[in-house]
Amino acid sequence: MATVVDGVENTQLAGWANSKRAIILNVQRQPGANIINVADAVKALLPMLEASLPQGIKVDILADRTETVRASVEDVEFTLCLTIALVVMVIFVFLRNIRATVIPSIAVPPRSSARSA
Numbered sequence: 001m002a003t004v005v006d007g008v009e010n011t012q013l014a015g016w017a018n019s020k021r022a023i024i025l026n027v028q029r030q031p032g033a034n035i036i037n038v039a040d041a042v043k044a045l046l047p048m049l050e051a052s053l054p055q056g057i058k059v060d061i062l063a064d065r066t067e068t069v070r071a072s073v074e075d076v077e078f079t080l081c082l083t084i085a086l087v088v089m090v091i092f093v094f095l096r097n098i099r100a101t102v103i104p105s106i107a108v109p110p111r112s113s114a115r116s117a
Helices: 035-052 067-094 098-112
Strands: 013-018 020-022
Touching: 035 067, 067 098
Parallel strands: none
Antiparallel strands: 013 020
16 A cells, blocks of 8 residues: 655655755756856856746746856956066166067067966
8 A cells, every 4th residue: 555645755854945946956067167157158048947937936046156166267367467577677677678578568468367168
């Protein structure tokens, strides 16, 4: 003899966010994908998702792991710019020639500041 119940499989399991019942959806990038582009694309789609849901259902971002990645990228960009400035300064200090300094300073940044997607 069996007992059949019309309901969820496990009533003891639930999602909670900010002390309220929630459905938690975890979005992960594919290997090799740019995590910042994925996060930006998901954030851009959230208003459309929320508009398609019934009223009273709120869509929130609970955690965004790209904040640390964005900060790291900004730090790398700053370090790269500072390094280029120091290299140009050292060239000028040793050569004491503006023309000999300008040529490497123009040639270095395009190769060094290229960002990978």
